[in-house]
Amino acid sequence: MIIVGVGGQGVIMVSKVLATICQMQGHQVKQSEVHGMAKRGGGVFSHVRFGEKVWSPTIPKGGADVLLALEWAEAMRWINHLRPGKGIFISDTQHIMPPFACRSRQRNADAAYTRETPHEILEQIQDGYAMDATTMARDLGNERAANTMLLGVLSTALDFPAEDWRDVISRFVPPKTVDINIKAFDHGREWAELVHENPDHAAEQLRRPEIAPALLSEAGEHDGDFVQLDINVDWCKSCDICVKMCPERCLKLDDQLKAVLHKPELCTGCRICEWLCPDLAITVHRDPANVKASA
Amino acid sequence: MTDAKQQTPFDVLQYLRQELMPHFLCPGCGHGIALRALLWAVHELGIEKDNLAIVSGIGCAGRTGAYIDANTFHTTHGRPLAFATGLKLARPDLEVIVITGDGDCLAIGGNHLIHAARRNLDITCLMLNNEVYGMTGGQVSPTTSEDRYTTTTPLGNTEAVFDACKLAEGAGATFVGREVTVQTPTLKNLILGGIAHDGFAFIEVISDCTEIYGRKNDLGSSAEMILSQKSAMRPETFENNIIDRPFRPNALPTGVLAHDKTRPEYGAAYRASIKAQQTKK
Numbered sequence: 389m390i391i392v393g394v395g396g397q398g399v400i401m402v403s404k405v406l407a408t409i410c411q412m413q414g415h416q417v418k419q420s421e422v423h424g425m426a427k428r429g430g431g432v433f434s435h436v437r438f439g440e441k442v443w444s445p446t447i448p449k450g451g452a453d454v455l456l457a458l459e460w461a462e463a464m465r466w467i468n469h470l471r472p473g474k475g476i477f478i479s480d481t482q483h484i485m486p487p488f489a490c491r492s493r494q495r496n497a498d499a500a501y502t503r504e505t506p507h508e509i510l511e512q513i514q515d516g517y518a519m520d521a522t523t524m525a526r527d528l529g530n531e532r533a534a535n536t537m538l539l540g541v542l543s544t545a546l547d548f549p550a551e552d553w554r555d556v557i558s559r560f561v562p563p564k565t566v567d568i569n570i571k572a573f574d575h576g577r578e579w580a581e582l583v584h585e586n587p588d589h590a591a592e593q594l595r596r597p598e599i600a601p602a603l604l605s606e607a608g609e610h611d612g613d614f615v616q617l618d619i620n621v622d623w624c625k626s627c628d629i630c631v632k633m634c635p636e637r638c639l640k641l642d643d644q645l646k647a648v649l650h651k652p653e654l655c656t657g658c659r660i661c662e663w664l665c666p667d668l669a670i671t672v673h674r675d676p677a678n679v680k681a682s683a
Numbered sequence: 684m685t686d687a688k689q690q691t692p693f694d695v696l697q698y699l700r701q702e703l704m705p706h707f708l709c710p711g712c713g714h715g716i717a718l719r720a721l722l723w724a725v726h727e728l729g730i731e732k733d734n735l736a737i738v739s740g741i742g743c744a745g746r747t748g749a750y751i752d753a754n755t756f757h758t759t760h761g762r763p764l765a766f767a768t769g770l771k772l773a774r775p776d777l778e779v780i781v782i783t784g785d786g787d788c789l790a791i792g793g794n795h796l797i798h799a800a801r802r803n804l805d806i807t808c809l810m811l812n813n814e815v816y817g818m819t820g821g822q823v824s825p826t827t828s829e830d831r832y833t834t835t836t837p838l839g840n841t842e843a844v845f846d847a848c849k850l851a852e853g854a855g856a857t858f859v860g861r862e863v864t865v866q867t868p869t870l871k872n873l874i875l876g877g878i879a880h881d882g883f884a885f886i887e888v889i890s891d892c893t894e895i896y897g898r899k900n901d902l903g904s905s906a907e908m909i910l911s912q913k914s915a916m917r918p919e920t921f922e923n924n925i926i927d928r929p930f931r932p933n934a935l936p937t938g939v940l941a942h943d944k945t946r947p948e949y950g951a952a953y954r955a956s957i958k959a960q961q962t963k964k
């Protein structure tokens with residue numbers, strides 16, 4: 389089983405719960421985790437293997453029976469670790485935008501968020517659950533209980549007594565939050581059972597409009613390697629924000645103290661300068677058609 | 684899930700009164716970034732300019748509304764929510780968005796805020812919090828952090844600080860969120876969620892007054908100030924490991940802080956009650 393998410397979501401807590409409950413059923417368990425970038429909002433993952441006898445603590449690509457993701461982009465990052473055609477996919481549809489420091493700086497890398505939608509993924513995976521656990525947990529009273537809600541979904545796929553799950557969860561969550569986490573766990577179980585009976589139940593919930601879809605647009609247009617910066621010098625007030633915030637250090641202030649792109653070959657088109665220019669003086673073009681239109 | 688509106692790339696220039704640009708804000712002022720985030724959200728929601736009404740109060744924050752190429756209404760100090768309430772009740776078809784500052788919204792306009800939140804009329808209130816009265820030269824505001832210097836706190840601020848989001852939530856706002864300007868796409872998403880919400884949405888934008896507050900408190904250059912915003916975010920999400928001049932002494936939670944879809948929207952309830960009255964006669 390692979391558990392993934394971003395820093396602060398409780399990946400480690402979830403894997404401790406899983407490891408403990410597997411032990412309670414008399415299995416041998418090995419667990420390994422990486423959480424180095426957690427503090428910066430980066431990814432965290434944990435592998436949990438259980439069985440009569442476990443040799444290696446890590447799971448190769450295509451070898452996971454379960455992928456439990458607390459965040460959608462992390463789910464997409466790890467999805468190829470699932471056993472093809474057999475693995476169970478469980479993910480929160482919540483999007484957490486990575487901070488600049490954790491984004492790929494490759495030219496043409498998707499500067500933004502993964503574009504796969506839950507619908508697309510669920511069409512491909514037989515045993516897949518995508519639930520908006522964060523919102524559901526918030527509606528129950530605490531969005532941080534999203535992780536136990538997803539455990540509730542997982543619990544319907546593993547043949548362990550529900551009482552054991554509740555017992556272990558109570559031991560690992562902060563004492564003040566035991567009630568809400570148990571509530572979330574039961575909610576997750578009920579939800580999964582409803583989905584078993586009627587797959588449309590999940591689809592219903594995925595239709596939630598509001599915040600999620602718009603995240604995709606930021607990746608938006610781009611055409612190959614094309615990047616062009618327009619800097620409106622009449623609007624630039626020399627604040628230096630773009631110069632200091634550009635991850636590639638390819639901007640500078642010229643002798644008139646206006647921003648210029650002095651190393652265009654390094655510019656990846658990441659748009660950070662565009663977003664952060666308080667004077668709206670920078671436009672990053674990723675599509676040649678738009679340049680012509682505005683010229 | 685994507686619809687046609689979101690397919691066209693966002694070009695901020697389409698939404699600006701370009702003849703008024705460059706805007707009057709000082710170099711590095713965070714309000715300009717908030718302005719972009721707002722227009723970006725408007726674009727993604729596909730709101731037509733003619734259906735958009737921007738109501739703003741007095742202050743540097745309020746003034747930013749004037750650069751938007753839509754129906755804009757620059758009102759009196761502290762009262763944009765009152766004007767917006769009248770407007771939204773008269774024209775429920777308009778998307779009404781209020782731009783206000785911490786002084787405008789919490790000091791002189793504090794009462795309007797709590798009652799707008801209580802009523803739950805479908806308005807989005809964007810409060811640009813720079814912890815100071817920027818426009819009038821840097822007086823203390825209800826959100827000025829402890830020990831900060833302003834022209835009216837020459838020995839450092841000793842007043843307690845308002846948590847505007849808690850205030851709004853306590854008063855009944857049904858969508859409450861906070862974001863820093865340095866996370867522009869995330870801020871855009873939050874504003875988008877607020878506008879899409881049917882009810883009173885209060886969004887606090889952590890912004891920088893670079894020229895006055897920043898200078899007076901030795902918070903560094905514009906770029907340093909925006910970097911240090913990360914210390915204003917949840918400590919488990921970010922650490923202030925870039926520079927050691929904390930922007931806010933106390934880290935604040937960011938993101939959607941409250942979202943209640945159960946309370947009735949005031950405008951709809953009000954119209955229903957009028958209708959009921961009329962059919963009785």
Ligand SMILES: Cc1ncc(C[n+]2csc(CCOP(=O)(O)OP(=O)(O)O)c2C)c(N)n1
Nearest residue numbers: 742743744760784785786787815816817818
């Ligand atoms: C009735 C009234 N009282 C006082 C003022 C003076 N005044 C103008 S802007 C302002 C404070 C604005 O502060 P804030 O809302 O925080 O906006 P900022 O400039 O910081 O963005 C004050 C007190 C006024 N214009 N009208």
Ligand code: SF4
Nearest residue numbers: 624625627628630665
């Ligand atoms: S961020 Fe904008 S205003 Fe500031 S230096 Fe760069 S281009 Fe000029």
Ligand code: SF4
Nearest residue numbers: 634655656658659661
């Ligand atoms: S110049 Fe702008 S778009 Fe290019 S790499 Fe720097 S921040 Fe990104």
Ligand code: SF4
Nearest residue numbers: 709712743817892893
């Ligand atoms: S005084 Fe402060 S808030 Fe006003 S424009 Fe200047 S930097 Fe911005």
Ligand SMILES: [Mg+2]
Nearest residue numbers: 784785813815
């Ligand atoms: Mg202010």
